[in-house]
Amino acid sequence: MKELVRERDSAILIYYKSVLEAEGIAVMVKNQNFANMEFGSAPIVPAFYPQLCVMNDEDYDRAMAILKERSKPASDAEVADEWTCENCHEINPGNFDICWSCESTRAE
Numbered sequence: 761m762k763e764l765v766r767e768r769d770s771a772i773l774i775y776y777k778s779v780l781e782a783e784g785i786a787v788m789v790k791n792q793n794f795a796n797m798e799f800g801s802a803p804i805v806p807a808f809y810p811q812l813c814v815m816n817d818e819d820y821d822r823a824m825a826i827l828k829e830r831s832k833p834a835s836d837a838e839v840a841d842e843w844t845c846e847n848c849h850e851i852n853p854g855n856f857d858i859c860w861s862c863e864s865t866r867a868e
């Protein structure tokens with residue numbers, strides 16, 4: 761068993777767990793109960809954060825690659841695709857269809 765990630769919010773780990781299980785990778789969440797404890801009853805420090813672990817060490821690299829893919833900001837491609845307004849020459853993010861500055865339509 762090998763630790764993949766550690767998160768204060770076990771909901772994130774449960775999401776990752778479902779993603780990895782869908783890929784056929786056996787994983788488990790450790791220390792999940794610590795996160796549910798009342799503050800004050802246990803020290804909430806990273807050492808006690810819930811951990812997502814792969815059951816089989818040989819799945820580790822593949823699991824990490826999948827998690828990296830998932831945690832990448834979805835806007836990466838859009839940011840790379842920014843465009844310049846022909847009217848006012850402001851730079852617009854790729855997901856904008858009209859200029860944020862002068863509201864000109866994006867030229868194709």
Ligand SMILES: [Zn+2]
Nearest residue numbers: 845848859862
């Ligand atoms: Zn403009």
